[in-house]
Amino acid sequence: MTTLKPDAVVVGGGAAGMAAALELEKAGCSCVIVEREEGLGGILMQCAHAGFGLVEFDEELTGPEFAERFAEKVLASKVTVLDGATALELRDEGERKVLDCCSAKRGVVRIEARAVVLAMGCRERNRGNVRIPGSRPAGVYTAGLAQRLVNIEGVVPGRRVVVIGSGDIGLIMARRMSWIGAKVEAVVEILPYPSGLTRNIVQCLEDFGIPLYLGHQTTRIFGKDRVEGVEIAPLENGALDLSRARTIPCDTVLLSVGLVPENELSRGAGVELNPATGGPKVDSTLMTNVPGVFACGNVLHVHDLVDWVAEEARRAGAHAAAWLRGERPGPELRVKAGANVRYVAPVKVDLSRKNRVYFRSLAVLHGATLEARIDRRVVRKIRKGHVQPSEMQSIELGPEDFADLAEAGSDAVLEIALV
Numbered sequence: 001m002t003t004l005k006p007d008a009v010v011v012g013g014g015a016a017g018m019a020a021a022l023e024l025e026k027a028g029c030s031c032v033i034v035e036r037e038e039g040l041g042g043i044l045m046q047c048a049h050a051g052f053g054l055v056e057f058d059e060e061l062t063g064p065e066f067a068e069r070f071a072e073k074v075l076a077s078k079v080t081v082l083d084g085a086t087a088l089e090l091r092d093e094g095e096r097k098v099l100d101c102c103s104a105k106r107g108v109v110r111i112e113a114r115a116v117v118l119a120m121g122c123r124e125r126n127r128g129n130v131r132i133p134g135s136r137p138a139g140v141y142t143a144g145l146a147q148r149l150v151n152i153e154g155v156v157p158g159r160r161v162v163v164i165g166s167g168d169i170g171l172i173m174a175r176r177m178s179w180i181g182a183k184v185e186a187v188v189e190i191l192p193y194p195s196g197l198t199r200n201i202v203q204c205l206e207d208f209g210i211p212l213y214l215g216h217q218t219t220r221i222f223g224k225d226r227v228e229g230v231e232i233a234p235l236e237n238g239a240l241d242l243s244r245a246r247t248i249p250c251d252t253v254l255l256s257v258g259l260v261p262e263n264e265l266s267r268g269a270g271v272e273l274n275p276a277t278g279g280p281k282v283d284s285t286l287m288t289n290v291p292g293v294f295a296c297g298n299v300l301h302v303h304d305l306v307d308w309v310a311e312e313a314r315r316a317g318a319h320a321a322a323w324l325r326g327e328r329p330g331p332e333l334r335v336k337a338g339a340n341v342r343y344v345a346p347v348k349v350d351l352s353r354k355n356r357v358y359f360r361s362l363a364v365l366h367g368a369t370l371e372a373r374i375d376r377r378v379v380r381k382i383r384k385g386h387v388q389p390s391e392m393q394s395i396e397l398g399p400e401d402f403a404d405l406a407e408a409g410s411d412a413v414l415e416i417a418l419v
Contacts, residue, residue, distance in 0.1 A: 001108045006030040006080065007324055009099050009111045011087050011265065012119035014042020015306045016297025016313040018070040020117045021079045023317025029324055032080045032111055034087050034101055040074060041067030042121055043144070044306065048151045049172055051199075055307035066306060085109060090116065090269040090293075097269075097292060115292045115320045118271075118280070119313060120262040122298040124169075127221075130257045132164070134231075137223035143169040143256040150176055158252025162230050163187040164218050168196040168304070168390075170256020175204035177254075185248050188213045188232050193364045195258075195390050197304060219245060227251050259302045269293065276343035277301040284329050284350035285319035286312070294320045301345045301358065304392045308358075315356075333402070338373065338417030340365060342389065349414060351405065354398040359416050361387045372397060373415045374405065387418060 006029075010021045013035030024031040033040070044052070047063025054060055057069060074081065085103035092098075099111040124142040141149070141157055147169065149155040161177050163170045166189040174184045187205060192215045194201050205212055213232060217240060220231040230253060233245035261279040263271070272289045274281045279300040280288045287294050296316035297309040330352035335344050342360045349355040361368070368387045372380040372395060379401045387393060395416065405412065 001110055002106055003110045003112065004032055004080070005096075005112045006032045007113060008032075008115040008117065008320055009034060009097070009113040010117040010119055010317075011090075011099065012042065012121055012297075012299070013037070013040040013081065013083065014119065014121050014297070015044060015067065015070060015309050016121070016299070016316075017042070017117070017119035018067075018074050019310040019313035020119055020294075020296055020317035020320070022070070022073055022077060023314045024117075024321050025077045025079050027318065027321030027325075029115075029321050030078070030080075032082060032113070033074070034085050034099065034111070035081065035083045036086045038084045040071040040081065040083065046144075046148045046151045047172075049176070052306050055305070056310050063306075070310070082106065082109060087120075087265055090265055092269075092290070115324050116294065117313075117316055117320055118263075118266055118288075118293065118295040118299050119297050119316075120265065120299045122259040122261045122302055124255070125258040125260055127255060129260075130255075132218050132221055134221035135223060137221070137225060137227045139223070139227035139251055140221065140253045141255070143167070143173045143254045146173055146254050147176065150180060156180060156182070157254075158182060158227075158250075160185060160250040161252045161254060162248055162250045163254045163256055164230070165189060165256035165258070166191075166194040166196050166201070166212065166214075167256040167258060168200050170254060171196045171200040171204040173254055173256070174210050175208060178208045178210070182252075184208070184210045185250050186211050186213055186232075188216050188218055188230070190217050190235070191215070193388060195256075197390055198388075221253055227253055259298070261299045261302065263299060266295070266299070271295075274301075274343065274345070274347070276337070277345060279345070282346040283348040284332055284346055284355055285323065286316040286346060287319065287323065292320075292323060294323075301343065304390070308392065308394075312356075312358075333374075333405070333412060333414050335414045335416065338371075338415040340368070340418035341416055344416050349397060351402045352399060354396060356394055356396050357416060358392055358394045360392055361389050361418055364388045365418055368418045370395060371417045371419055372401065373417060374402075375412050379404075384418070
């Protein structure tokens with residue numbers, strides 16, 4: 001068994017993990033990245049489409065190009081990379097956190113660190129998660145698996161495709177399947193509005209003439225050995241109208257029905273999870289309830305853009321380095337989701353410095369105004385115009401917004417609301 005004793009260990013070598021590790025290294029901390037795939041980059045390595053890096057690098061890159069920009073910096077730094085290694089268990093042993101890993105190349109590896117950054121990303125929900133009835137034929141894939149088959153393995157998963165769910169991966173795969181000669185018969189979305197970014201609706205569906213059925217539920221997948229079709233029905237006032245059900249023939253179904261933060265390791269370590277996001281609850285420094293354990297990126301809450309993942313991860317790495325130096329946050333104020341807001345992250349802000357709070361709306365709103373309130377008193381108001389659940393929002397709040405907090409009660413809460 002190999003034992004390593006860095007200052008910090010980062011679990012995950014995607015955009016979040018690499019950005020956090022580079023920030024730790026810049027602060028003078030020794031750091032190890034544990035990545036289960038062979039090489040850095042994470043899910044970005046199968047995202048052959050462009051659209052990455054517009055904020056981070058001020059240019060449009062593919063997923064692999066974005067990942068390579070970070071990987072080159074990591075490999076040129078003093079950060080140790082353990083790729084092809086699976087993290088099995090994270091636990092406290094005195095002043096250090098112990099991460100047990102296994103690797104075909106290195107055997108069992110024990111990492112003892114004073115700080116941990118969780119950056120494992122997220123996974124796709126599958127047919128069982130959304131309970132689509134019917135038979136169990138071949139030809140049913142998650143959109144991410146189909147993306148890997150096409151872009152990494154060079155395999156064509158099918159010729160006549162129906163995409164269930166309008167998440168961004170599903171929209172992008174509708175376009176990708178069209179590019180390789182498949183016929184995408186439809187994208188079916190149970191909500192009355194798309195789940196993906198507006199730009200993907202336009203570029204991936206409208207530009208290819210792919211029909212989008214909003215407010216429709218997939219009521220059955222059928223076929224004996226291979227998928228033969230799906231049955232869909234419209235929703236009227238929340239109720240299925242089976243009298244208007246229709247069948248769409250196809251040989252392949254791609255599921256794009258949401259993402260779930262990958263937190264089995266977190267849960268085993270005693271990290272408290274937020275039921276609204278599926279990710280950890282974190283304070284103003286992105287630290288969980290377990291001292292010295294931080295979280296960032298899609299393991300914390302599912303992001304739209306990798307640029308925001310990298311930005312958040314840099315802050316997590318900087319906060320972890322500060323924690324290792326003995327620094328602690330100032331007085332904190334709890335944050336909660338208010339009207340028309342599904343969740344907020346983090347769930348605390350530091351009254352002594354600038355804070356960025358991310359959130360998502362509960363519904364499509366036109367002419368919306370963002371309000372930050374303390375004890376019903378509005379401390380910041382921002383005109384947002386149009387907001388929708390598929391596009392993550394954020395607000396920056398600082399000491400100037402908390403200047404009159406002395407007037408608030410001891411149980412004061414910062415509320416983020418859309419009105």
